[in-house]
Amino acid sequence: MDRIKNWFRSLGSKMQSFMYGRYGYDELSQFLSKTALLCVIVGLFAYPGFFCGLAMALYLVTMFRMYSKNIMKRKQERDAYLRRTQPLRDWQALQKRKFNDRKTHKFYRCSQCKTSLRVPKGKGKIKIHCPKCGAEIVKKT
Ligand SMILES: [Zn+2]
Structure with missing residues (x-):
């Protein structure tokens, strides 16, 4: 039992040191991975080659961004994404408020x-x- 616990603990610290200095997951990555999932679902019904390829590409970009060490650049991408989607997020918040x-x-x-x-x-x-x-x-x- 202890061996398993220790194994998980060392895996955790390995992950931590691996992620050290890397950018991680943000709103843009969340959007990309959700879009990828959507592509997989659509691919189940139509053009599986195209949509699975697209999903793969989106996952690769998400991975690349998460493990990237160029934090400045990733932050810029995130800011641009948030700026562009601000009206949409305002609209969503309003719809939610209207409903509540x-x-x-x-x-x-x-x-x-x-x-x-x-x-x-x-x-x-x-x-x-x-x-x-x-x-x-x-x-x-
Ligand atoms: Zn007015």
Whole structure:
């Protein structure tokens, strides 16, 4: 029993020293590996050669990034990825909020600056003041 424990412990420390100074897993790697998994699933139904090849390539890129020692460069890639996907992540967060608050709040979009406005439900006809641009819209809640 102890031998197995020690074996795992030494494996753990080996992994740790192997990963030392390497970049590791980040949001971009997560995206790449999820896309790879999706390719495998799609490949089960159509064009298996193409999608499995693509999945393999994506996994290779993910591996390369994880074990890379060029941390600066990987961070730059991650930042660019996060910047580009910011609108999408904002949208996802809004959808989630809309869903969670669906019983208590209504969401409107400001007619001028398109900001999302969250107002309590069931208050009748109300004037909504946009905190961003100051425009006022009248809505029934
Ligand atoms: Zn506005």
